[in-house]
Amino acid sequence: MNRDASLKNHLIMKNITPGGVSSPVRAFDPSPIYVDSGKGCRIKDIDGNEYVDLCMSYGPLILGHSHPSVIYAMERQMKKGSVFGAPSIPELELISEISKRVPCAEMVRLVNSGTEAVMHTIRLARGFTGKKGIIKMNGGFHGSSDPVLSDNSQTTLKKGITACTASDTYVAEYNSPEQIESMIEKNDIAAVLMEPVLGNVGVIPPEKDYLQKVRNITKKEGVLLIFDEVITGFRLAPGGAQEMYNVTPDLCTMGKIMGGGLPAGAFAGRKDIMSLLRPEGPVVQTGTFSGNPMTAAAGLAALKEMTNERYRQLNNATEELTHSMTDSLHDHDMTASVNRVGSMFQVFFKVDKVTNAPCAQKCNEKMYMDLFRRMLDSGIYMPPAALEANFTCTEHGRPEIQKIAEEFGKNLRCIA
Ligand SMILES: Cc1ncc(COP(=O)(O)O)c(C=O)c1O
Structure with a gap:
């Protein structure tokens, strides 16, 4: 060739x-x-x-490349305008569709990428719990923000990331609920952040009852459970892995499919936590292109097909x-x-x-x-x-x- x-x-x-x-x-x-x-x-x-x-x-x-419904939605929206910096109906409709499909999504905030969604969700979890530590899974990937690219084992300290940032990220082995439990007992942990199905070291499914065990542990210890559903959201089932495995996290992140092929991200979860976001509460999240009607129209068209x-x-x-x-x-x-x-x-x-x-x-x-x-x-x-x-x-x-x-x-x- x-x-x-x-x-x-x-x-x-x-x-x-x-x-x-x-x-x-x-x-x-x-x-x-x-x-x-x-x-x-x-x-x-x-x-x-x-x-x-x-x-x-x-x-x-x-839906594959250049799906006709997505093209139609994009063309129609492009003629009306691509970004307004003010609320729009496609944005409202996409948020409604996400909250209808995703079990934990009492409230949703739209952003522009999976990286952004994770970054804001970590801040929100810390703001809500008043704790610092985040436990992630060995082999998990959560985009390119500093806290999730590094961890407190000095071996994986990445160039350009301060030891101080890395010190608050703990790593547990996937499919080992005992490790999570013992880390929570010994440290000041705000949240467990995990891909419910590991999708960035090949594909690794959860063992039977693993996700439910993690849910039980986090609930018992007062630690938030965040599912990173940037890959699994809208891929495994209409409501993502949380629907497929019937385990509802406190918060989740989404991206990829929900943009219909345009850059997209969102995070969602319990109303009492999400309400801490500005302008209702003190936790900051902003974005010029957040909730833009082009992505919202394309994403909505894609979700409706599925x-x-x-x-x-x-x-x-x-x-x-x-x-x-x-x-x-x-x-x-x-x-x-x-x-x-x-x-x-x-x-x-x-x-x-x-x-x-x-x-x-x-x-x-x-x-x-x-x-x-x-x-x-x-x-x-x-x-x-x-x-x-x-x-x-x-x-x-x-x-x-x-x-x-x-x-x-x-x-x-x-x-x-
Ligand atoms: C599970 C997971 N979270 C977050 C991200 C980051 O998303 P984005 O590339 O949209 O920033 C990715 C990207 O592949 C991902 O697989």
């Missing part, structure tokens, strides 16, 4: 933006593909190659795909774990069970990258990193699912 035009542009880009990309995970050697257009579950690069997309922009595109039936079909199609991937791995006598929740999945080579980040990090990343490159040459674009998630969308039909399964099987032969 010829990708000369992508390579040529990458060489120019590398001189004008670090690593040639606007977010580090997109980089791979010799060059990321430059995407020209996307339609449904397919993208085309600037060399004219077409790929079935399994990266799906890391999660927002549950009925229960569509979730069922999407999750079933993804299950079919991961079953046949598992069968191919057996046929080739390869040790690997295929983890899936709803329409997100990942393959971990050379490990047979992945229940937390240390297990995931033991996988053979070189084999994944070999698979990634071979799949790319077969016309399938997976995320270019072993510890990311693959995503399917409603436009991955039977022919695409079959093609992915077939190419996966063929390419396994070469990396085995």
